[in-house]
Amino acid sequence: MTQDQFASEKPERIDRRRFFYLAGSLGLVAALPSSVWAGTGNYEAMLLYCIDPRIVDAVHxxxxxxxxxxxxxxxVFAGAAVGVVAPAFGTWETTFWDNLGISARLHHIKTVIALDHRDCGAARIAYGxxxxxxPQVETTTHRKxxxxxxxxxxxxxxxIAVETGLMALDGSVEMFT
Ligand SMILES: [Zn+2]
Known part of the structure; x- marks a missing residue:
């Protein structure tokens, strides 16, 4: 692929996404041609977890x-649920809620599963x-x-139902309700 091909492809992809987003916002999804239904379906959940490389495989x-x-x-973003609720991370939550809304619309998910993890650098930044x-105060912090x-x-x-848990670095998960 040449540089020109790459450059000319990019705006088209963005425009298609934006069109779909706007059309969905306006309730026009039913009027769209069938080709834009690609990527929709019925799925069980959206998973939220942290960027920490140590837990990626364990989470899957x-x-x-x-x-x-x-x-x-x-x-996936730093801190998982901490990234959504911690005031220290300011406007991050907006991106998460928008993505959850998109996944609800496209994938008809029934549940969101949020997995925080122990020894999380983002939690340390957010809460000190x-x-x-x-482990005791760490558990209390994540529980809150x-x-x-x-x-x-x-x-x-x-x-949407919600499940929340705290993963240890050995992959074991403690769920909180
Ligand atoms: Zn983390």
Whole structure:
């Protein structure tokens, strides 16, 4: 592919996405030609987890163990639920909620699964060393952040169930309700 081909392809891709987004916002999805339905379907969940390289494989193994391989969308940013609810991360939440809304619309997901993890650098930045200094206070910090996450999902996407958990670096997961 030449440089020119690449350059000319890019605006078209953006325009198609933007058109679909706008059309969806205006409730015009049913009027669109069938070709733009690509990427839609019925899936189980959207997974939210952290960018930390140490937990990426473990998170996917966890989803496999639950029988969810190929049945979920995913959203990844630093801190997972901490990235959504921590005031320290300012406007990040807007991007998450918009993506959850898009996945609800395109994939008809039933559940959002948020997995925070231990020894998370983003949680340390968001809440300070003293709030992650040992496993007990770390658990309390994530328990609070995940409770706030569940509360906000309930307000913003009341038709979507929410599951929240804290993954240890060995891949084991403690769920909070
Ligand atoms: Zn992390």
């Amino acid at each position: 193994d966890y989803m496999d163990q639950r029988g969810l391989r190929g049945k979920y969308s995913q959203f 060393e003293e709030n992650v200094a040992n 952040a995940l409770a706030e996450f569940r509360r906000q999902v309930g307000i913003r996407q009341p038709d």
